Every structure is written in C-alpha cells, then in structure tokens.
Amino acid sequence: MEINIKTLQLTAVEAGVDVEANTTPPLPGESGNQLSQATVIEMAGDVDANSATLVQQQVLPLAQPGSKIILDMTKVPYMSSAGLRMLLSLYRHISTNDGRIVLVGLSEEIRDTMHITGFLDFFTSCETLDSGLKALKG
Numbered sequence: 001m002e003i004n005i006k007t008l009q010l011t012a013v014e015a016g017v018d019v020e021a022n023t024t025p026p027l028p029g030e031s032g033n034q035l036s037q038a039t040v041i042e043m044a045g046d047v048d049a050n051s052a053t054l055v056q057q058q059v060l061p062l063a064q065p066g067s068k069i070i071l072d073m074t075k076v077p078y079m080s081s082a083g084l085r086m087l088l089s090l091y092r093h094i095s096t097n098d099g100r101i102v103l104v105g106l107s108e109e110i111r112d113t114m115h116i117t118g119f120l121d122f123f124t125s126c127e128t129l130d131s132g133l134k135a136l137k138g
Contacts, residue, residue, distance in 0.1 A: 001051035003058055004042040038068040038136050040129065044075035047083030056086045060093055067099040068136045072129060074105030084119055091122050100124070104132040 039062050047055060062069060071087075073079075079087075087103075094101045103125045106114070114120040126132040 001045040001054060006040050038070055038133060040070045040072055042072040046078040047076055048080040049082040052082040052086040059090055063094045063097060063099055065097040069101045070104055070132045072104045077107060079110050100136055102126060102132040102135050104129055
C-alpha cells in the first residue's frame with residue numbers, strides 16, 4: 001500500500017476554484033480570498049487486513065477539528081472488510097470533530113460493496129479530484 005499525502009489550498013477565483021499545493025499551512029488572514037485547506041490522501045494498492053491499520057495510523061492524525069479530507073482511491077482495486085472498518089472509523093473520527101471527508105475514484109466493485117453494506121450512505125463520493133474539491137468547497 002502506497003500513501004501520498006498533500007495539503008491543498010482552495011482559493012476563490014473568478015470562474016471557479018484554483019488549487020495550489022502548499023507544503024505548510026498559510027497564516028490566518030494571509031489571503032483575503034482563502035476558502036479553506038483540504039488534505040488529499042492518494043492511496044495505491046489493496047486496502048486489506050495488512051494495510052488498513054497502516055492507512056488508519058497515517059490518516060487519523062490528520063483528522064483535526066474542522067479538517068477537510070479527500071481520499072483519492074482511484075488506484076485502489078480492492079478493499080476488504082478491514083478496509084471498510086477503517087473507513088467507518090475515519091468517518092466517525094472526522095465527523096465527530098466537525099470535519100468533512102470525500103471519497104474520490106471508487107472502483108465499481110468497491111462502490112457496489114459500500115452500497116450493499118450501507119457504508120456509502122456515510123460518505124460523499126465523487127468521480128474526480130476536481131469534483132471532490134468542489135464538494136468540499138460547497
């Protein structure tokens with residue numbers, strides 16, 4: 001399992017959203033058109049009993065009060081029940097802290113499994129990173 005974490009700064013632009021990668025969060029009041037920050041977590045590989053704990057250990061600390069997190073799962077072909085439990089735990093932790101989480105790029109099989117089990121009802125899911133960022137902005 002490969003995990004890539006980056007922080008994006010969402011800023012208002014005339015016709016839409018401009019996304020700029022930041023290595024450090026901006027100072028409060030630094031930009032008049034600042035909307036918010038989003039943490040994008042790109043995952044690649046199977047999320048199973050071996051990797052779900054690793055994902056949770058790396059992602060849970062990012063779920064600070066009011067955080068906005070996008071899990072980009074475009075490169076995740078398989079998710080076991082351990083992965084579903086990890087997602088539910090992450091959702092509960094984020095929503096308890098008044099944060100938001102969006103899942104992006106779910107494979108058809110993962111989407112079907114989440115739908116059948118009722119897990120999909122807890123999450124906002126989008127096809128692309130751009131649509132996920134817009135969902136967080138709204």
